[in-house]
Amino acid sequence: MSREAEQKRVNEVIKEITKKEEKLYTKGSGLKDTIINLRENFWDDVTVNLEELDDIIETQASIKQQAELLIEREQVHGNIDKELKKLKRLKDSPYFGRIDFREKPDDEPEYIYIGTASMMDQEQENFLIYDWRAPISSLYYDYAPGSAQYKTVDDTITGEITLKRQFIIRDGKIKSVFDTGLTIGDQLLQEALGDNASTSMKSIVATIQKEQNKIIRNERSNLLIVQGVAGSGKTSAVLQRIAYLLYRFRNELNAANLLLFSPNPLFSSYIANVLPELGEENISQSTFYDFLKNRISNDITIESPFAQMEYTLTATNRPEFGARLANMTYKSSLEYKSLLDQYIEDLGHEGIHFRNITLHQETLISKEQISEYFYSIDKEISLPNRMESVARWLLQTLRKVQQEEKNKDWIIEKVELLDKDDYLEAYHALQRDDGDETVQEEDFLRKEVVKRQFAPIKKRIKRYAFVNILASYRELFRTWEPLERPDDWEEIRSLTAASLSKKLLTWEEAAPYLYFKERLLGASNDRSVRHLFIDEAQDYSAFQFAFIRHLFPYTRMTLLGDVNQAIYAYSADENPLIPDSLEQNHERIILNKSYRSTKQIVEFTQKFAPHNTSIEPFERDGDKPQVIKPAYNSNITETLIKDIKQLRQKGHETIALICKTAKESSELFQTLKDKVSIREITEQTYTFEKGLLILPVYLAKGIEFDAVIIPDASQENYGQESDRGLFYTACTRAMHDLHVVTPGKPCKFVNEAKQETFEITNI
Numbered sequence: 184m185s186r187e188a189e190q191k192r193v194n195e196v197i198k199e200i201t202k203k204e205e206k207l208y209t210k211g212s213g214l215k216d217t218i219i220n221l222r223e224n225f226w227d228d229v230t231v232n233l234e235e236l237d238d239i240i241e242t243q244a245s246i247k248q249q250a251e252l253l254i255e256r257e258q259v260h261g262n263i264d265k266e267l268k269k270l271k272r273l274k275d276s277p278y279f280g281r282i283d284f285r286e287k288p289d290d291e292p293e294y295i296y297i298g299t300a301s302m303m304d305q306e307q308e309n310f311l312i313y314d315w316r317a318p319i320s321s322l323y324y325d326y327a328p329g330s331a332q333y334k335t336v337d338d339t340i341t342g343e344i345t346l347k348r349q350f351i352i353r354d355g356k357i358k359s360v361f362d363t364g365l366t367i368g369d370q371l372l373q374e375a376l377g378d379n380a381s382t383s384m385k386s387i388v389a390t391i392q393k394e395q396n397k398i399i400r401n402e403r404s405n406l407l408i409v410q411g412v413a414g415s416g417k418t419s420a421v422l423q424r425i426a427y428l429l430y431r432f433r434n435e436l437n438a439a440n441l442l443l444f445s446p447n448p449l450f451s452s453y454i455a456n457v458l459p460e461l462g463e464e465n466i467s468q469s470t471f472y473d474f475l476k477n478r479i480s481n482d483i484t485i486e487s488p489f490a491q492m493e494y495t496l497t498a499t500n501r502p503e504f505g506a507r508l509a510n511m512t513y514k515s516s517l518e519y520k521s522l523l524d525q526y527i528e529d530l531g532h533e534g535i536h537f538r539n540i541t542l543h544q545e546t547l548i549s550k551e552q553i554s555e556y557f558y559s560i561d562k563e564i565s566l567p568n569r570m571e572s573v574a575r576w577l578l579q580t581l582r583k584v585q586q587e588e589k590n591k592d593w594i595i596e597k598v599e600l601l602d603k604d605d606y607l608e609a610y611h612a613l614q615r616d617d618g619d620e621t622v623q624e625e626d627f628l629r630k631e632v633v634k635r636q637f638a639p640i641k642k643r644i645k646r647y648a649f650v651n652i653l654a655s656y657r658e659l660f661r662t663w664e665p666l667e668r669p670d671d672w673e674e675i676r677s678l679t680a681a682s683l684s685k686k687l688l689t690w691e692e693a694a695p696y697l698y699f700k701e702r703l704l705g706a707s708n709d710r711s712v713r714h715l716f717i718d719e720a721q722d723y724s725a726f727q728f729a730f731i732r733h734l735f736p737y738t739r740m741t742l743l744g745d746v747n748q749a750i751y752a753y754s755a756d757e758n759p760l761i762p763d764s765l766e767q768n769h770e771r772i773i774l775n776k777s778y779r780s781t782k783q784i785v786e787f788t789q790k791f792a793p794h795n796t797s798i799e800p801f802e803r804d805g806d807k808p809q810v811i812k813p814a815y816n817s818n819i820t821e822t823l824i825k826d827i828k829q830l831r832q833k834g835h836e837t838i839a840l841i842c843k844t845a846k847e848s849s850e851l852f853q854t855l856k857d858k859v860s861i862r863e864i865t866e867q868t869y870t871f872e873k874g875l876l877i878l879p880v881y882l883a884k885g886i887e888f889d890a891v892i893i894p895d896a897s898q899e900n901y902g903q904e905s906d907r908g909l910f911y912t913a914c915t916r917a918m919h920d921l922h923v924v925t926p927g928k929p930c931k932f933v934n935e936a937k938q939e940t941f942e943i944t945n946i
């Protein structure tokens with residue numbers, strides 16, 4: 184088929200789309216009127232009568248019926264809306280690929296056109312467009328012309344691809360069309376990757392690579408681990424995977440069943456457009472920090488991972504620094520989990536702290552009584568089940584206390600404070616009864632008052648507030664003696680006890696503390712989450728992973744990350760991304776090809792990557808990275824301003840000054856802000872616009888920029904071996920240009936890069 188013939192087909196498909204749109208518009212607007220009508224006249228069609236019990240029941244039924252009708256119409260309207268949005272997308276660009284496939288050598292090949300959604304012809308017989316997630320579409324991503332096969336739900340279909348073609352269609356016009364081999368669209372990829380960086384991520388649907396497709400379409404693994412080098416498309420692939428799963432399991436899964444842990448709030452907004460672009464709803468997203476914070480009572484503060492990072496990098500002179508590092512390493516390990524398990528085991532016999540149940544500062548049931556009851560229960564029974572029995576016992580006991588309190592004098596004082604409605608209610612209740620009204624009325628009011636006074640206490644019991652988790656946990660560091668003392672135990676112990684007494688959980692303590700809480704009170708395992716995706720998985724500690732597994736025992740997981748970008752020193756050990764660190768059954772996929780940065784940037788950075796991973800650049804050329812030595816008599820601010828100007832002249836829209844710490848970032852921001860238009864990104868920044876930005880490296884995780892300037896790549900700033908991951912992560916954020924400024928001696932990582940991979944300049 185020639186280009187003209189292809190354009191003719193595009194025109195025909197668009198005509199079909201327009202017809203469908205028109206039909207849906209008519210249906211939709213009719214429905215809209217009905218809905219407005221239903222809402223406006225809701226009460227006209229409901230029979231309201233509240234005289235007798237029977238009437239009330241009838242009224243309820245009538246309201247329910249009317250509401251259901253409205254909901255049903257609204258749902259249909261919602262579906263029409265969704266379908267119209269899909270058609271609008273398709274009208275602009277109906278498809279991006281075509282394969283001709285035949286099952287037998289003598290057959291006529293079938294033309295399969297692939298786009299972001301399926302569409303059939305008027306007769307509902309033939310697919311004009313196949314959804315990229317349909318089984319047959321996998322041929323497009325997995326094979327070059329020649330023998331090929333694909334899996335349907337219960338079969339494998341083999342055959343031959345006789346043609347593989349790609350399109351770029353915009354506004355219904357074919358911009359380019361070309362036939363290709365296996366790698367989809369070197370040309371297309373070149374175009375996509377050569378563009379300016381965007382402030383929101385784009386879908387890669389038209390150019391998914393074979394290796395990435397394995398991640399996207401993986402259905403069999405309960406635990407899928409992806410180690411992918413910087414810029415290899417892990418985040419892109421996981422978002423496509425989410426869209427794929429929502430399509431493939433559309434009858435069983437919806438967006439609420441999927442959860443994504445992302446590295447920082449900026450990243451969350453950066454990726455927010457991808458799923459809607461693919462016609463899917465966004466799924467729940469959270470940073471792990473927010474996830475933990477939501478599970479901890481309000482009176483306890485958790486240090487953020489960023490604050491912890493900042494501490495590690497800037498507080499090296501503090502007297503407690505060594506102890507804190509030891510604490511981080513230990514609390515991140517599975518060794519600590521075993522110790523905690525031992526402690527919990529001991530608590531099964533004695534030592535849990537309880538709280539008094541009080542009313543107006545008077546103890547109704549004492550913590551000693553609760554403890555006695557708890558430890559009288561069979562020790563074979565699990566702690567959470569014993570807690571449940573205690574809660575039941577407390578509620579029962581409380582009922583008796585409530586009965587006694589009802590007749591006490593203080594109650595009548597409260598009765599006097601009741602409002603008019605309460606009296607009225609009491610009066611109506613009594614109307615239905617015969618008997619001595621005054622006695623009954625007082626009794627009724629007393630009952631009501633006492634019930635109200637006890638309601639919050641009961642609520643707290645149901646929430647297990649009678650267990651003092653913090654005090655129970657703190658005892659581990661105050662009085663408990665482990666069988667074997669871990670290294671640095673004394674320092675760890677006093678450091679932890681001190682911060683717990685301030686109700687402060689350091690970041691390394693947060694997951695262990697919550698694990699402890701869950702073990703005592705029972706896991707609130709969230710069974711609604713069927714798939715969990717963890718991006719930047721290299722930054723999670725072994726303990727945090729164990730906790731996540733504990734919380735989601737039945738959830739399928741996809742972990743994606745890059746060991747080279749581990750920025751928390753302690754997370755490097757026992758991280759699931761490192762082969763052999765995991766005992767559980769899992770499947771591992773490795774991505775070696777880097778798409779983000781130019782070949783020149785990849786060649787520069789790969790020499791100082793922390794691990795010896797093979798990194799293959801995608802063939803996209805640019806200028807060599809520059810190592811800028813400030814000219815003899817210029818100051819660093821002038822150098823940076825000149826450099827920014829040069830990068831702007833090259834047409835870069837998003838330029839990031841990536842610093843090592845927030846401290847460096849905000850100090851530099853202060854000196855630059857009156858001289859150039861620049862935006863500082865902090866932990867609280869949720870979105871960003873194009874332009875000049877300044878931020879610490881840990882907030883740049885997962886994001887990319889046209890050009891990156893490292894404002895201080897001196898040995899003084901990046902002098903520790905533990906800075907390697909940070910420096911590597913910062914450099915690999917650059918798509919087209921990387922400039923490394925080195926006031927003083929360049930850091931050792933720059934020296935490790937091959938001489939021929941960079942240029943030295945003086946500004």
Ligand SMILES: Nc1ncnc2c1ncn2[C@@H]1O[C@H](COP(=O)(O)OP(=O)(O)OP(=O)(O)O)[C@@H](O)[C@H]1O
Nearest residue numbers: 387390391392413414415416417418419778779885
């Ligand atoms: N198949 C592809 N087609 C087009 N672009 C792609 C493809 N794969 C990756 N890219 C592009 O490469 C860049 C990097 O992708 P992404 O951010 O998903 O990588 P990553 O592995 O998560 O990176 P990092 O670990 O460094 O944060 C993005 O601009 C993305 O659009």
